[in-house]
Amino acid sequence: MRILVIEDEIKVANFIKKGLEEEHYAVDTALDGESGLYMSEVNDYDLIVLDLMIPKIPGLDVLRRIRSNKNKVPILVVTAKHSAEDIVKGLDSGCDDYLTKPFEFKVFLARVRALLRRERVDAEPILKLADLILSPVTHRVTRGGKEIELTSKEYGLLEYFMRNPNKVLTRTMISEHVWDYHFDSMTNVVDVYVNYLRKKIDKGFEPKLIHTIRGVGYILSPDRP
Amino acid sequence: MRILVIEDEIKVANFIKKGLEEEHYAVDTALDGESGLYMSEVNDYDLIVLDLMIPKIPGLDVLRRIRSNKNKVPILVVTAKHSAEDIVKGLDSGCDDYLTKPFEFKVFLARVRALLRRERVDAEPILKLADLILSPVTHRVTRGGKEIELTSKEYGLLEYFMRNPNKVLTRTMISEHVWDYHFDSMTNVVDVYVNYLRKKIDKGFEPKLIHTIRGVGYILSPDRP
DNA sequence: CTTCTATAACGAGAATTCTCATCTGCAATT
DNA sequence: AATTGCAGATGAGAATTCTCGTTATAGAAG
Structure with a gap:
C-alpha cells in the first residue's frame, strides 16, 4: 500500500512517515502543496494524507485539483482548524475523512486502515x-x-x-x-x-x-x- | 431467484408459495422429504425452505443429505419444535437460519431476503x-x-x-x-x-x-x- | 524488596436504545 | 354524520451501551 503524506512541518511529516512505515506502508512525503500535487499526478497512491495549512498551494486547492484530475484516491485531511466551515469545505471538495490535530497516532492509523479498506464512495459527500x-x-x-x-x-x-x-x-x-x-x-x-x-x-x-x-x-x- | 419449499401441510406450503410469488420469487414445493431431496438434486435453487416435521425422510436427514451432496444452497429451517436440542442439531447439520412456527410472514420474508443476499458462510456453524x-x-x-x-x-x-x-x-x-x-x-x-x-x-x-x-x-x- | 509509573480493572452514573402498553386519529362502513 | 376498528403516535420505564473517574496491579527501576 502506497501512501503520500503532504505536510509542511518536517517533524510531523517524519513522525507520520515513520509510524506508517512500521505498519509496512510505503510512504512518500511532500512538504508543500505544489510538490504534493505533482507527486499525486505522477504516482499512483492508495491514500493521500493532506494537511490543509501548507505553503505554495493551499490544502483545499490541492484537494480540488486532485479531484478535478478525476483521481478518486481516498484523501484523509489532517487539519489544525476546528471551524466547521473549513471542514465542510473540505468535504465539499471531496475529502473522504478528516482528523483535527493534535491526534492520537492510533486513531490516525485506524482511519488510514478504514479508508484503505473502504469501498470507494463515488457519491457526492453531502x-x-x-x-x-x-x-x-x-x-x-x-x-x-x-x-x-x-x-x-x-x-x-x-x-x-x-x-x-x-x-x-x-x-x-x-x-x-x-x-x-x-x-x-x-x-x-x-x-x-x-x-x-x-x-x-x-x-x-x-x-x-x-x-x-x-x-x-x-x-x-x-x-x- | 428460485426457491424450494419442503413442507407437508398443503395449506402452509401454498401460503408460503403464494407469498413468495408475490415477491417475484419462482417457487417449487415438495410435500415430503423424499421428493424434496430429489428436487434439490435435480434443480439448482437459490434457497431451500425446510420444515423438519415431514413424512418419508425426516427434515434433519434431508438437511444432512443435501449437505453431504456438497450442496451449499442456503437452507432456512422452519420448525414447530421449540426445543434447543432440535435447533442445535439443525445448526450442526448445516442449516443457515431457522424460524419457529408460527411466524409472521414479514419476518419470514426478511429472513429469506437476508439469506439470499448474504455471502455464503462456508465455515462450520459452531x-x-x-x-x-x-x-x-x-x-x-x-x-x-x-x-x-x-x-x-x-x-x-x-x-x-x-x-x-x-x-x-x-x-x-x-x-x-x-x-x-x-x-x-x-x-x-x-x-x-x-x-x-x-x-x-x-x-x-x-x-x-x-x-x-x-x-x-x-x-x-x-x-x- | 520497595517504590514508582504506566496500564488495566472496576464502579457509578449518563446517554442511548428498545419494549410495551396506552392513546390518538384516520378511514371504512353504516 | 356517527361508529368502529385498526395503524400509527407517544410516554414511561427497562435494558444496554458508553463515559469517566478512581482504585488496583504488573513490571520496571532503584
Whole structure:
C-alpha cells in the first residue's frame, strides 16, 4: 500500500512517515502543496494524507485539483482548524475523512486502515433535501443552518431516508438497512425512531419532511400535502 | 431467484408459495422429504425452505443429505419444535437460519431476503473452545452446558475472540471489528466490555479463557498460566 | 524488596436504545 | 354524520451501551 503524506512541518511529516512505515506502508512525503500535487499526478497512491495549512498551494486547492484530475484516491485531511466551515469545505471538495490535530497516532492509523479498506464512495459527500443537510463523512446534520444533534441510530435512519428521498420506505426496508438482518419486526422500534427523528428535524421547521403513508411506511419529501 | 419449499401441510406450503410469488420469487414445493431431496438434486435453487416435521425422510436427514451432496444452497429451517436440542442439531447439520412456527410472514420474508443476499458462510456453524460453545446463527452461547445470556455487544466481542482463538488481539483490532470504523479509541469501552464478558464467561469457571497481555491487548486461550 | 509509573480493572452514573402498553386519529362502513 | 376498528403516535420505564473517574496491579527501576 502506497501512501503520500503532504505536510509542511518536517517533524510531523517524519513522525507520520515513520509510524506508517512500521505498519509496512510505503510512504512518500511532500512538504508543500505544489510538490504534493505533482507527486499525486505522477504516482499512483492508495491514500493521500493532506494537511490543509501548507505553503505554495493551499490544502483545499490541492484537494480540488486532485479531484478535478478525476483521481478518486481516498484523501484523509489532517487539519489544525476546528471551524466547521473549513471542514465542510473540505468535504465539499471531496475529502473522504478528516482528523483535527493534535491526534492520537492510533486513531490516525485506524482511519488510514478504514479508508484503505473502504469501498470507494463515488457519491457526492453531502446529501441535501430542502434546507436539511447531511454529511455522511462527519455524521453532521443541519437544518436551516442550525446544527442538529442526532444519536447514532437516529443518524442511521435519517441517512437512509436521505439516500432515498421522495420514495416510500416500508418498515421492513428500514429495519433491514438501519438495523441488522436478524432484526425482529415484532416491535415498533422503527415507528419509535421515526418519532424521535421527527421531533429533531421537523418540529419547529417547515415544510415537514417526514410523512406517514398509512398501511405502507414512511416517505421523506419536501412537497407533500 | 428460485426457491424450494419442503413442507407437508398443503395449506402452509401454498401460503408460503403464494407469498413468495408475490415477491417475484419462482417457487417449487415438495410435500415430503423424499421428493424434496430429489428436487434439490435435480434443480439448482437459490434457497431451500425446510420444515423438519415431514413424512418419508425426516427434515434433519434431508438437511444432512443435501449437505453431504456438497450442496451449499442456503437452507432456512422452519420448525414447530421449540426445543434447543432440535435447533442445535439443525445448526450442526448445516442449516443457515431457522424460524419457529408460527411466524409472521414479514419476518419470514426478511429472513429469506437476508439469506439470499448474504455471502455464503462456508465455515462450520459452531465455534468451540474448551467447554465454551458459540453458535453464530442463533447467537447462543453456552459454557459447560450452561446457557449464558449475552447482550449484543458482548456477543459481538466474544464472537470476534472465538474466531481468533490463541491470538493476541489489540484494542484497535477489537474496536474495528466489533464497533465500527469511526470508532474513537479515546475511551476504554473495549476494556469495559472485556470486563463484562469475563464476568459472564470466566467468573465461576475454569480454566479462565480471557487473558490480558499487558501493553498489547487480550487473548482468548484455554491454556495460559 | 520497595517504590514508582504506566496500564488495566472496576464502579457509578449518563446517554442511548428498545419494549410495551396506552392513546390518538384516520378511514371504512353504516 | 356517527361508529368502529385498526395503524400509527407517544410516554414511561427497562435494558444496554458508553463515559469517566478512581482504585488496583504488573513490571520496571532503584
